[in-house]
Every structure is written in structure tokens, then in C-alpha cells.
Amino acid sequence: MKASSRKRYGIFRCRKCGGFNLAQLNFKTKTCPYCGARNSLSKVKFLAYASTWRAASEAVRRLKRLNK
């Protein structure tokens, strides 16, 4: 049974440049906006998840602050 009709988002660091990326989990790949590398979502390590885009982008901001 599928419980999730809601979209989920994941935050990961680009495998090439380490930049924070936000991806929809039902997608297979995400092209990094910083370096243009295509990250396969089945291979990246997700740092955080969110159920809304807004929550996800706030999480990215938090992570960026922590990693400065």
C-alpha cells in the first residue's frame, strides 16, 4: 500500500563540488546548480529530508550556516 501521495524532498551534497542540493525524491537524478554535475539520487547520501519545498530550503540554509 502506498501511503505517500505527498512529495518528499532530500538534501545532499554534490558528489563533485560538495555544494548543497535539494532534490525531489521521486526524481532519479539532480543536476547540481553550482557545478553542473549530474548526481544520481540512488548514490548520494541524504543529510536531511523534508515534506515541503519550503521546509527543505530552510534546512539547506541551516546546513550552509553550520558548514561555513
Ligand SMILES: [Zn+2]
Ligand atoms: Zn556540484
